[in-house]
């Protein structure tokens with residue numbers, strides 16, 4: 001995608017990867033609007049980055065999405081980049097009873113949220129001279145982490161959905177890019193400084209470089225072996241990945 005001259009709307013833009021991307025696009029001179037559901041954090045990012053607008057949005061709320069999308073296309077008619085970034089990653093152990101409320105919240109946030117928000121903005125995006133939809137999935141879209149089974153499933157589903165959306169939009173001016181982050185040191189679980197997690201600034205710099213190439217999928221070389229999940233031979237890879245995390249758990 002072209003990294004300049006855009007009006008960018010990014011969900012979950014008050015922290016972590018979302019905030020990092022928002023500020024990177026802002027520094028390049030783009031108009032940036034961040035969505036979050038905590039007003040205090042929206043106020044902080046707007047104060048620290050004059051010109052960034054904040055919009056309250058609960059991505060799990062269908063009506064809120066429709067209301068925000070309608071207001072946004074009025075207030076920012078040049079909106080041409082949507083970054084579906086908001087996500088949550090509670091632990092859900094599939095060896096026991098599944099908490100239905102937690103599962104629904106993960107699915108509503110990570111999968112239905114981006115589907116609904118994009119759906120609400122797509123008509124507007126199609127009218128722009130150029131537009132880009134970005135889905136933030138995960139390395140766990142390709143190899144699930146067994147302790148976060150529903151989370152991993154939503155990311156695999158979002159990856160699948162992005163493939164279909166890209167194909168169906170192939171004859172429009174709307175491009176679809178996917179960001180599949182590795183483990184990045186954010187508060188998604190707990191910012192811990194674990195050396196296995198990529199520092200946020202490194203990840204943002206490499207991701208912006210990847211987005212600029214028009215790559216359909218933007219991921220760092222460190223996850224290539226996992227991204228290249230060997231299809232029907234995946235079981236040994238998935239088991240080895242999870243056994244390593246059993247031996248060396250993520251700090252919580």
Ligand SMILES: NC(=O)c1ccc[n+]([C@@H]2O[C@H](COP(=O)([O-])OP(=O)(O)OC[C@H]3O[C@@H](n4cnc5c(N)ncnc54)[C@H](OP(=O)(O)O)[C@@H]3O)[C@@H](O)[C@H]2O)c1
Pocket residue numbers: 011012013014015016017018035036037038041057058059060085086087088089109136137138139140180181182183184185186187188189
């Ligand atoms: N960090 C990683 O290792 C990693 C790896 C792969 C993929 N990802 C993906 O990257 C994305 C960003 O995660 P992150 O690592 O930057 O973690 P983060 O700092 O926790 O960011 C998640 C953002 O989503 C927002 N959010 C959560 N529920 C929401 C809701 N119902 N409505 C609106 N906003 C909501 C959060 O707002 P509040 O803080 O106010 O709740 C927060 O701003 C997620 O989709 C995640 O799955 C992260």
